[in-house]
Amino acid sequence: MKLLALETSTDACSCALWIDGTLQERFEIAPRQHGTLVLSMIEALLAEAGLRLHQLDGLAFGCGPGTFTGLRMAAGVAQGLAFSAGLPVVPVSSLAALAQGASLLSNGSATERIWVIQDARMGEVYHSAFLRAPNALVNESTVPRLCRPEQITPPPGDGRWIIVGSAWSVHHLALAQALVGCDTEVLPDLRYPHAADVARLGVDALQSGRTVSADQALPIYLRDEVANRPATNQTPF
Amino acid sequence: MGDMGNDRCVLGIETSCDETGVAIYHGQRGLLAHALHSQVALHAVYGGVVPEIASRDHVRRVLPLVREVMTQADITPSDLCGVAYTAGPGLIGALLVGAAVGRSLAFGWDVPAVAVHHMEGHLLAPFLEPNPPSFPLLALLVSGGHTLLIDVEGVGRYRILGESLDDAVGEAFDKTAKLLGLGYPGGPALAALAESGNRSRFVFPRPMTDRPGLDFSFSGLKTCAVTTLRREGNDPQTRADIAYAFQEAVVDTLAIKCQRALRQTGRRRLVVAGGVGANHALRARLTDLVAQEGGSVHYPRLAFCTDNGAMIALTGWLRLRAGVREPLCIRALARWPLDTLSTVSEP
Numbered sequence: 001m002k003l004l005a006l007e008t009s010t011d012a013c014s015c016a017l018w019i020d021g022t023l024q025e026r027f028e029i030a031p032r033q034h035g036t037l038v039l040s041m042i043e044a045l046l047a048e049a050g051l052r053l054h055q056l057d058g059l060a061f062g063c064g065p066g067t068f069t070g071l072r073m074a075a076g077v078a079q080g081l082a083f084s085a086g087l088p089v090v091p092v093s094s095l096a097a098l099a100q101g102a103s104l105l106s107n108g109s110a111t112e113r114i115w116v117i118q119d120a121r122m123g124e125v126y127h128s129a130f131l132r133a134p135n136a137l138v139n140e141s142t143v144p145r146l147c148r149p150e151q152i153t154p155p156p157g158d159g160r161w162i163i164v165g166s167a168w169s170v171h172h173l174a175l176a177q178a179l180v181g182c183d184t185e186v187l188p189d190l191r192y193p194h195a196a197d198v199a200r201l202g203v204d205a206l207q208s209g210r211t212v213s214a215d216q217a218l219p220i221y222l223r224d225e226v227a228n229r230p231a232t233n234q235t236p237f
Numbered sequence: 238m239g240d241m242g243n244d245r246c247v248l249g250i251e252t253s254c255d256e257t258g259v260a261i262y263h264g265q266r267g268l269l270a271h272a273l274h275s276q277v278a279l280h281a282v283y284g285g286v287v288p289e290i291a292s293r294d295h296v297r298r299v300l301p302l303v304r305e306v307m308t309q310a311d312i313t314p315s316d317l318c319g320v321a322y323t324a325g326p327g328l329i330g331a332l333l334v335g336a337a338v339g340r341s342l343a344f345g346w347d348v349p350a351v352a353v354h355h356m357e358g359h360l361l362a363p364f365l366e367p368n369p370p371s372f373p374l375l376a377l378l379v380s381g382g383h384t385l386l387i388d389v390e391g392v393g394r395y396r397i398l399g400e401s402l403d404d405a406v407g408e409a410f411d412k413t414a415k416l417l418g419l420g421y422p423g424g425p426a427l428a429a430l431a432e433s434g435n436r437s438r439f440v441f442p443r444p445m446t447d448r449p450g451l452d453f454s455f456s457g458l459k460t461c462a463v464t465t466l467r468r469e470g471n472d473p474q475t476r477a478d479i480a481y482a483f484q485e486a487v488v489d490t491l492a493i494k495c496q497r498a499l500r501q502t503g504r505r506r507l508v509v510a511g512g513v514g515a516n517h518a519l520r521a522r523l524t525d526l527v528a529q530e531g532g533s534v535h536y537p538r539l540a541f542c543t544d545n546g547a548m549i550a551l552t553g554w555l556r557l558r559a560g561v562r563e564p565l566c567i568r569a570l571a572r573w574p575l576d577t578l579s580t581v582s583e584p
Contacts, residue, residue: 080341
């Protein structure tokens with residue numbers, strides 16, 4: 001199984017190539033440089049593997065939530081590449097990719113219960129909870145939501161949640177107050193989803209046929225209120 | 238890398254504002270197919286284009302339109318020698334959608350990509366028609382975002398002679414239409430209302446025609462419309478009379494500046510493009526003007542006055558043939574001066 005993955009929903013830009021269980025990744029924290037980096041990263045990964053795009057089995061992309069422009073960058077690239085090479089597409093939640101990365105910590109210990117809380121700007125956060133399955137992949141156990149940090153409520157179930165994501169450093173006080181009495185441990189440095197984790201989750205989806213066509217490679221924004229409608233059609237008279 | 242033989246095509250993608258346009262231009266056979274999705278209805282309730290809503294719609298529309306034009310033109314990817322997309326000026330988020338899809342398609346098909354200047358696309362749109370003009374020429378680009386008078390020696394050889402110091406002419410049409418209760422975008426509705434206006438009741442000023450120079454200013458006409466409406470009452474006939482006076486002032490001002498520019502430069506050919514180039518009163522006046530001046534005037538068909546993919550595919554083809562290439566990079570510019578483009582030989 002050969003799969004290309006990309007993830008541009010945060011300030012980090014990353015691309016990964018999965019070839020039969022081995023992963024190569026390019027990752028850079030580079031605000032507003034995604035457009036300059038993403039195709040070059042893909043070109044380099046393919047060249048190193050001696051592969052052409054059409055020899056792949058599928059393409060996965062981090063579909064959000066995240067920065068709107070970043071999500072459309074990922075979706076647009078996924079659409080263009082998948083359409084031109086005739087590949088199926090796997091949209092992977094960017095929150096799931098972050099949870100996947102957090103599920104196996106650098107000290108080798110596995111984390112079972114991960115609650116991702118990402119800063120959504122405009123005084124809000126995106127959040128969702130994930131459980132690590134026996135196959136070492138995370139499953140989303142809640143519906144992803146957008147809310148103000150002070151209104152956040154813990155996911156259902158007993159036991160300690162490991163909190164990851166960029167929201168903690170931005171909304172520390174509001175989140176700490178909202179989570180008083182809740183059994184949590186915070187790992188605030190885990191905040192960038194990686195394409196390698198998009199690939200891990202993407203391969204699983206590809207194997208079980210959970211794919212879409214190129215033109216359905218679309219972002220999941222969560223925030224849908226992006227403009228205020230005028231109350232009435234006002235004229236000055 | 239595809240060779241740029243005349244027997245192959247370029248895919249063109251336009252997403253700079255509120256229309257998604259895609260087209261295929263063939264080196265010998267000309268335009269093979271074009272398709273457009275207009276978002277006008279999506280933005281109408283907001284009284285203007287909402288950039289985020291525009292971007293969200295483009296990312297849903299581009300690829301289905303690419304499929305559609307490839308089917309319409311009956312071509313396969315091997316018939317393509319390049320992909321062109323609008324990279325500016327315009328709404329940055331909207332532009333980036335076309336750039337991301339277009340640059341990635343080119344990478345996937347292993348053909349060159351080219352970043353096209355939106356206004357160069359408009360300027361060259363008359364070359365999609367039978368009997369296109371030859372260079373040099375004078376171009377009047379009039380749209381919701383731009384009012385430009387340009388001396389054109391060839392493709393990429395542009396000297397800006399005049400531009401609007403405030404509202405673009407299409408913007409002035411839309412704003413005045415809104416004041417007259419014609420909704421958004423109301424430019425075409427204003428032109429229709431002007432048909433029933435009394436020709437002698439109001440005369441609006443011709444801004445900046447009483448001094449030398451080729452720049453424009455249209456925001457004062459909008460104010461003039463408001464004060465007239467307040468003074469004279471808001472009955473249907475008064476609104477029609479104001480619409481007539483407003484349009485007449487705009488058309489007259491544009492014609493005066495075009496005449497001045499034709500005489501200053503000695504050009505014989507006038508190209509008129511952009512959304513306001515579809516305005517019938519403007520077309521009639523400029524046709525009279527060039528007849529009087531002993532020249533010719535060239536318009537794109539009405540569908541190619543407004544934003545479209547055909548003009549981007551054509552411009553892309555001309556630039557690709559001249560060897561212009563976009564690196565492996567997805568980029569766009571909200572602002573991009575037309576007179577900084579590279580020079581390309583004549584088509």
